Amino acid sequence: MSVRAPQSDDSSPRFRDTVRRLPAPVWILGFGMLVVRIGNFLPVFMVLYLTSRDIPPAAAGLVLGGAGLGNVLGNTVGGYLADRLGRRWTIVLSMLATAGPTAAIPMSDSLPVLITLAFLAGTASQVYRPASAALLMDATTTTQQRLAAFAVHRFAMNVGAAAGGVLGGFLATVSYLALFVGNAVACLLFAAIAAVLLRDVPRAAPDDREPDPGAGAPQPSYRRALADRRLRRFLVMTLIAEFVYIQSTVGLPLHVDAHHLSAADFGLLMGLNGVLVLLLELPITGMVSRRVPGYVLALSNVLTGAGLALTGLAGGMGWLAATVLLWTLGEMLYASMASAYLSDLAPPTMGGRYQGLYGAAITAGTGVGPIIGGAVYALNEWALWAVCAAGGLVSAWLCLPGREDRGLSGREGSTGLA
Secondary structure (H helix, E strand, O other), rough: OOOOOOOOHHHHHOOHHHHOOOHHHHHHHHHHHHHHHHHHHHHHHHHHHHHHHHOHHHHHHHHHHHHHHHHHHHHHHHHHHHHHHOOHHHHHHHHHHOOOOOHHHHHHHHHHHHHHHHHHHHHHHHHHHHHHHHHHHHOOOHHHHHHHHHHHHHHHHHHHHHHEEEEEEEHHOOOOOHHHHHHHHHHHHHHHEEEHHHOOOOOOOOOOOOOOOOOOOOOOOOHHOOOOOOHHHHHHHHHHHHHHHHHHHOOOHHHHHHEEEEEOHHHHHHHHHHHHHHHHHHHHHHOOOOOHHHHHHHHHHHHHHHHHHHHHHOOOHHHHHHHHHHHHHHHHHHHHHHHHHHHHHHHHHHHHHHHHHHHHHHHHHHHHHHHHHHHHHHHHHHHHHHHHHHHHHHHHHHHHHHHHHHHOOOOOOOOOOO
């Protein structure tokens, strides 16, 4: 199975025209994503809620660990259900199953119950992700269209997260019960949007893809998905890239504190990241929409690793802002391109499983990143920045085409990650 590079001839539509012509399921899913992200308070405010209950840090770590473990499991379960049950009903099931344990968290005083509820909410809240990505994949037919669809999806997520942070901060000052119930309501609204407005889209198999399995063909499975060498390489790249990126929430705040800057200063740096992503990610995605995905992803990982590694040399807000600009550019180049590349890689019958493994790699990288990053920083700050630089280079190398692809590049157009 080969994956063709995006076509760059003049007959290809402009990116903005591709965005305007995206099919209805993309916009419906984007609206649902906007709603649920506005109400997605649990990941952001869970630590503040636990500390407000005078729960010791070690016990709070167990609750957060339960949620993190659930995140990894939820993606793999969601990938299976997306292929077996269908995209639409997997999204509905995920949101309905998330609402109950999320609303119940502030009603419990027992640590074991809190850990269990966090695990259930963490699992259920991730089940929809592979289904959503697979639905975007099903609803689009060209690489540029998929890239545009994932870019719109990301834009809705980012707008929702920005609005949700403000709304969540207000609700937290009123009542944590209102905060978590509001999260549950947002999940129910997304479930209703998916049930009423969304429909599964049969995905046609292009000429260079596998046809749907017949009676004697191998059935879809995670084992079959992991037999794909390109997918394995992509997952390793994702794990390393996410580990490096999450240091923006671990190493950066520790560095800010070590240089006697305030929490407000750190907030300004993260705010700069958010503003840049909201304003520039869609245009930048359009600029690289006709480039070879492997090379774009390689550049993005180099920029992210370099930006975070250079944090160690920055002592003032001006230089720190420059490093944020660098790794934010890497983030913007990476996010939609990675999802679109994976969609091109996946066979028609295993889109959910490919996306589920991708989601599991993301949550694993962001889950172990704070633990290992914090431990490395405590040992030696420069060791962490060296790890970021090395991780950026290794993940970039994993994106480049292998020898087999270089041999075929003249005939098929390599995308890298082979």
